[in-house]
Every structure is written in structure tokens, then in C-alpha cells.
Amino acid sequence: MLKRLYLLLLALLANSFIYAQTTYLFVGSYNDAKDKDGIYIYRMNMESGNLDKVCTFSGIMNPSYLTLSQDGEYIYACTETRTAGMGSVSSYRFDRKLPTITLLSKQPSGGDNPVYLAVHKSGRWLVNGNYTGGSISVFPLNSDGTIGTAVTVIPFTDSSITERQKSAHIHSTVFSPAQDYVFAPDLGADKIRRFAFDASQAKPLQADSFVRSVSGSGPRHFTFHPNGRFAYCIEEMSGSVTAYKYKKGRLDSLQRLMTHSAPQKFYNSADIHISPDGRFLYASNRGDENNIAIYRISKNGTLSIVGYEPVQGEHPRNFLIDPTGKFLVVANQISGNVVVFKRNAQTGLLTNTGIEVKMQGPSNLQIRTYKD
Structure with a gap:
């Protein structure tokens, strides 16, 4: 009898641990005006996928890309994107108890149209890519x-063969698995740029x-495989994905294939x-198809x-897969809706849950689970 009671108590404690946490979905957007909401936070039910609005923030123009601090207390955003001469990066505190979002700081981004942010695992550095400015900056x-204030701003002047590629356009800044390199796809120059990164230096x-x-x-x-041996880059203008082998900062092309069905x-x-x-x-396809392409990854x-x-x-x-792998959530910028799909872990296929929330210009999603 005592053994049964002990096992029951353990089960209750385990259930309490499982449910003593809350998952939040963070949405950045193109709000086009400071008096409109730009950052949205939703509580996400990890059983059903349902989204409940928690709080929003206005007073900033086009917070189009978000990332979070290591502990999830702070939000960092690319702001005033698509606003000539005004590109910035901003930080906010997310207070879950109130709940509120509070602006803490703002810095010039070092170039027009900042579009991507990454935080180093040390929590000491923020790396930003400026699309129109064609530069990368470190804060x-x-x-x-x-x-x-930025300690480094590196501009590029390269170009390539199409009308859109008359100048450099940094489109993402991604840390390597060991976080000793940053890889930055440059849409304007048809290059994936590599930067050495040493967090202990004044200019890392x-x-x-x-x-x-x-x-x-x-x-x-650009993204790395969880095993750290492969990397993949989506190519906007050719509708392709290129797979690479990765080892100690080196990328070797492995495969290139289309992301579109036709x-x-x-x-x-x-x-x-x-x-x-x-x-x-x-991989997401905009344009006529407006879909998610799904690929199986082989051992090689x-x-x-x-x-x-x-x-x-x-x-x-933009879209994300939650850390459990159960849901895939998509931000549809032009139609103004965020849609939740359930993911089959065995087949990789997606099922529409019917859950969606609407806002102007959703452009980026981040997710975080907190212990209550």
C-alpha cells in the first residue's frame, strides 16, 4: 500500500513538473506606423497549438526580426526596417508577471534595412545583418x-548578375555550431560570407x-543540422536549397535542388x-505557390x-518548428496571419490545425518555454 502511494506521489510530482511551464510565441512585424502594434506575444498551448494573446508593443517602426536573450528575459529586434537612413536595433524587457513589454535601448544598426539578428551563446554579443546597407554589425x-554602441560595422560593395544584385545584401547572420564563426548569406553578391568570431576579444x-x-x-x-556536420542555404532568387558538408568552418557543396513543385x-x-x-x-516558398516544401534528410x-x-x-x-518538434508555425506577411500546423514526426508531413491569429505584416517568429 505504501509503495502504491509512493508511486502515485511520484506521478503527481512528475505531472506538476511537466505542466509548471509556459510556452510563448513572439511575433515581429511590419507595422508601417509607430502608433500600431509591432511586437506581439502569445501564450501557446503545447497540447492543442492554441494561441492566446498576452501583450503587444507599439511605438517602434517595423520590428521585423526578433531574437531572445539566453534566459528569455530580453527581446532584441531589427527596427525601422525599410525606413531610409533610420535602421536600428532595439532591446526590450518581457515581464511575464505583469505581462508587459518595455523598451530598454536603441542603437543605429550600421546600415539601412536591418533584417536578421543572432545572439552569441556567451550572451555578450549581438550580430546584425543589414540588407539594403549591405553590411554586418556587432554590438x-x-x-x-x-x-x-556597435564595435564593428563591415560594409560590402560586391554585386552579381541581376538587377536586384547591383550591391551587397546581407540577409542573415548565423553562428556555427561551436559559435566560433558567423556565416552571412549575401543575396546581392551570391556569396556565403564567413567571419571568425572570438567572444573574448573587444572586436570579436x-x-x-x-x-x-x-x-x-x-x-x-542558412541553417546547420543538429549534428553539426551539414549546413543548408535557401536561395531566394533561384528557388533552390544547397546542402553543404561542414567541418571546422569549411563548407563543401553536397547537393542543390529546387524548393518548388514546378x-x-x-x-x-x-x-x-x-x-x-x-x-x-x-523551406518556405512565397509567390504563386505559398507553401512549405518538406524534405527528408539522409544520413549523408x-x-x-x-x-x-x-x-x-x-x-x-518566416516560420519555426517548436523545440519539441510537435508544431510548425508560419508567419504569412501579406495576408497578415500566423498559422499553426501539427507535424508528424515520422513522416515529416504537416496538418493544418485550423488555429491562426491575425495582425498586420507578421514577419518573424520566435518561441520560448519558461518554468513557472
Whole structure:
């Protein structure tokens, strides 16, 4: 009898531990006006996928890309994107108890149209990519969540073969698995730029090398496989994904294939992510198709198509897979909706849950689970 009571108590404690946490979805957007909400936070039910609005923030223009501090207390945002001469990066405190979002600091981004942010694992550095400015910048992060003045801004003047590629366009800044390098796809120059990164230095980022992509391809977003041995880049202008072998900062091309189900007159691929178990890769296609392409990843890193899932909206600029791998959530910028899909971990296929929330211009998603 005592043994049964003991086991029952353990089960109750385990259940309490499981449910003593809350998951939040963070949404950045193109709000086009400071008097409109730009950052949204929703509580996400990890059983059903349901989203409940918690709080919003206005007073900033176009907070189009977000990332979080290591502890989730602070939000960092690319702000005043698409606003000539006004590009900035900003930081905010997210107080879960109130709940509120509070602006803490703002710094010039070092170039027009900042579009991507990454925080180093040390929590000391923020790396930003400026699309129109064609530059990469590095900012110190203070313990109170504020952003210091940029210690490095590296502009590029390269170009490539199409009308859109008359100048450099840095589109993402991604740390390597060991976080000793930063990789920055340059849509304007058809290059994936590599930078050495030493967090102990006063200026941690140093321009290092690059890998060329196919001319006119427009490399955009970049991701590493969980095993650290492979990397993948989605190419916006060619509608392709290129797979690479990765080792100690070196990228070697492995495979290149289309993200679309049929040839298009105009390609507009956007985002790329891998399931937490490393078995499937997902890529978003804007334009006529507006879908998520689903690929199986083989043991040698190559891809094979599994299928396509319509995003229930227009212009899927960004999406994420939650850390459990259960849900895939899409931000459809033009149709103004965020849509939740359930993910089959065995097949990789997606099912629309029917859950969506609406706002103007959703452009980026982040997710975080907190212990209550």
C-alpha cells in the first residue's frame, strides 16, 4: 500500500513538473506606423497549438526580426526596417508577471534595412545583418538588457548578375555550431560570407572568407543540422536549397535542388529550418505557390522531397518548428496571419490545425518555454 502511494506521489510530482511551464510565441512585424502594434506575444498551448494573446508593443517602426536573450528575459529586434537612413536595433524587457513589454535601448544598426539578428551563446554579443546597407554589425550586450554602441560595422560593395544584385545584401547572420564563426548569406553578391568570431576579444568579428553560390541564386537564410556536420542555404532568387558538408568552418557543396513543385517565372523562396530530431528539412516558398516544401534528410546529408503543404495565407516570410518538434508555425506577411500546423514526426508531413491569429505584416517568429 505504501509503495502504491509512493508511486502515485511520484506521478503527481512528475505531472506538476511537466505542466509548471509556459510556452510563448513572439511575433515581429511590419507595422508601417509607430502608433500600431509591432511586437506581439502569445501564450501557446503545447497540447492543442492554441494561441492566446498576452501583450503587444507599439511605438517602434517595423520590428521585423526578433531574437531572445539566453534566459528569455530580453527581446532584441531589427527596427525601422525599410525606413531610409533610420535602421536600428532595439532591446526590450518581457515581464511575464505583469505581462508587459518595455523598451530598454536603441542603437543605429550600421546600415539601412536591418533584417536578421543572432545572439552569441556567451550572451555578450549581438550580430546584425543589414540588407539594403549591405553590411554586418556587432554590438555588445549589457547585463541589464541594453545594447551598447556597435564595435564593428563591415560594409560590402560586391554585386552579381541581376538587377536586384547591383550591391551587397546581407540577409542573415548565423553562428556555427561551436559559435566560433558567423556565416552571412549575401543575396546581392551570391556569396556565403564567413567571419571568425572570438567572444573574448573587444572586436570579436573578423572577416575571413566566403563560398560562392550559383550566379543569380540570391542566398538568403542558412541553417546547420543538429549534428553539426551539414549546413543548408535557401536561395531566394533561384528557388533552390544547397546542402553543404561542414567541418571546422569549411563548407563543401553536397547537393542543390529546387524548393518548388514546378518551374516558376519568378522565384521567391524565404526561410529554412530543420526538425529537432534532424530527420526533416522545411523551406518556405512565397509567390504563386505559398507553401512549405518538406524534405527528408539522409544520413549523408542529402535531401529528398517528401511533399508540400499550403500555408493558408500569402507570403510565408518566416516560420519555426517548436523545440519539441510537435508544431510548425508560419508567419504569412501579406495576408497578415500566423498559422499553426501539427507535424508528424515520422513522416515529416504537416496538418493544418485550423488555429491562426491575425495582425498586420507578421514577419518573424520566435518561441520560448519558461518554468513557472
